[in-house]
Amino acid sequence: ATAVELRAVHKVYHRGTQAVQALDGVSIGFATGSFTAIMGPSGSGKSTLLQCAAGLDEPTSGQIFVAGDDISGMDERRRTALRRDRIGFVFQAFNLVASLTAAQNVELPLRFAGRRADRAEVARALAAVGLGERAGHRPSELSGGQQQRVALARALITRPDVLFADEPTGALDTKTSREVLALLRLLVDQQAQTTLMVTHDPVAASYADVVIFLKDGRIADRMALDPADASR
Ligand code: ADP
Ligand code: ADP
Secondary structure (H helix, E strand, C coil): CEEEEEEEEEEEEEECCEEEEEEEEEEEEEECCCEEEEECCCCCCHHHHHHHHCCCCCCCEEEEEECCEECCCCCHHHHHHHHHHHEEEEECCCCCCCCCCHHHHHHHHHHHCCCCCCHHHHHHHHHHCCCHHHCCCCHHHCCHHHHHHHHHHHHHCCCCCEEEEECCCCCCCHHHHHHHHHHHHHHHHHHCCEEEEECCCHHHHCCCCEEEEEECCEEEEEEECCCCCCCC
8 A cells, every 4th residue: 555645746936036846746655654765965855745745835736645635735724634633743853842741742732633632642652662751851851862752752642644754863863863763663663654754864764665865856766675784
């Protein structure tokens, strides 16, 4: 099954009189349960691809399917619902709410979805990222790696169809990066969590099943990785 599919996606940004082709005819499918790394030089369209596939931005033309639903023609209200119910997102900067505890941060998406926060569910989500003992800590009391793991628990609490990660290890040191990547890998292996990750780091990319390389808004190359890759 295909979790996310892009068909002939173009994205043009207008800057004054100039038009920038951020995506120039991208067609690709991401299989359910697969872990894909998206690489390429700065400005090649990686963030744009992720934002369009996650319903944060709209393509200029082409179609995007998430779990079989065409999201390219959705109005803002439906795209908001899609992001809330079916998509998880983690960022380089963690984006946790500083005044809330780890548990309250993880609870947030449930509250936005109008669901009552189930304490056991939140505790399980934090335990799954190895932070069962840190539920009452605020972000400032946690290391960078711990904060990113809280962000991961928050992204996954709604059991999204797809997890999008934009440079999730960009702000972390080597050792902590590997802990977060090993955790992402575990989620893919144990829960078949479809994951798309933008990264500049080849070591981070080596945790994925497939690496795609963007150049000038096009897919320039695609590489399948051996699951026994030595750098993991
Ligand atoms: P990457 O993530 O690979 O660095 P981006 O997707 O951020 O690439 O950007 C692709 C191209 O589109 C770049 O030329 C960038 O400057 C341009 N771009 C991205 N977002 C915008 C925007 N909101 N407005 C105008 N140009 C943009
Ligand atoms: P990255 O390389 O991770 O994409 P950028 O600094 O290029 O980081 O982009 C950060 C954000 O700014 C993105 O959301 C992108 O869409 C937006 N952006 C990038 N280039 C431009 C631009 N020229 N004008 C407006 N927004 C832009």
